[in-house]
Amino acid sequence: xxxxxxxxxxxxxxxxxxxxxxxxxxxxxxxxxxxxxxxxxxxxxxxxxxxxxxxxxxxxxxxxxxxxxxxxxxxxxxxxxxxxxxxxxxxxxxxxxxxxxxxxxxxxxxxxxxxxxxxxxxxxxxxxxxxxxxxxxxxxxxxxxxxxxxxxxxxxxxxxx
Numbered sequence: 001x002x003x004x005x006x007x008x009x010x011x012x013x014x015x016x017x018x019x020x021x022x023x024x025x026x027x028x029x030x031x032x033x034x035x036x037x038x039x040x041x042x043x044x045x046x047x048x049x050x051x052x053x054x055x056x057x058x059x060x061x062x063x064x065x066x067x068x069x070x071x072x073x074x075x076x077x078x079x080x081x082x083x084x085x086x087x088x089x090x091x092x093x094x095x096x097x098x099x100x101x102x103x104x105x106x107x108x109x110x111x112x113x114x115x116x117x118x119x120x121x122x123x124x125x126x127x128x129x130x131x132x133x134x135x136x137x138x139x140x141x142x143x144x145x146x147x148x149x150x151x152x153x154x155x156x157x158x159x160x161x
Contacts (some may be wrong), residue, residue, distance in 0.1 A: 001040035008044020015041050019146040023153045034150050042135060045121045058121055060126075061127075096120075096127040102161045103129075103137045110141025117142075118132025 007013045018037050018098070023030040096102040106129070108118040124134050 001036040003042025004037035004042075005044045006040075007037075008041050008048065015142075015146065016149060017060075019149040020153055023150050023157065026146065027157075030154065031147065032152050034146045035143065038146050041142060042139050045117065046131070046135060048118070048121045049125040049129075049131065052122040053128055053131075056126040056128065074147055096124050096129055102127075103133055106134060106137045107141045110138045111145050112141075113145070 003013060003018050004015060007015045007018070015037060019034055021039070022033045026033045089132045095105055102124070105115070106120055106124060109115050121134075121138075
């Protein structure tokens with residue numbers, strides 16, 4: 001659980017690496033270890049979600065001020081890379097508001113890794129997605145991804161014997 005929690009805060013401690021190593025290090029208990037690591041990761045993501053939710057109002061206020069200043073100065077020329085990234089980010093955040101598409105974005109992010117879960121977590125917090133929905137969907141996605149990864153390692157070990 002601790003590795004997952006630390007992984008949520010320190011990206012070089014990659015949760016996928018733990019999922020690959022667990023069947024080798026804990027051959028009989030890999031499911032338990034991967035499940036606990038996933039719980040720690042989701043707990044860490046919940047803290048990010050809550051921090052984003054608390055800071056959403058201040059973020060919005062600062063963003064509006066910054067965008068209006070940049071537009072007045074002409075800092076964002078039409079078609080610039082930064083402008084496209086801003087539009088894409090806003091579109092992703094807007095999708096999180098939708099009752100059916102929002103959880104699917106979170107599920108894709110946690111289950112496949114794209115869009116990055118760190119980005120989606122903060123965006124979901126900003127858009128005030130239901131916390132329990134976020135926890136359930138993120139847990140299902142991450143658990144499925146990490147268990148599948150570990151299962152593939154187990155299959156490789158079995159073939160090698």
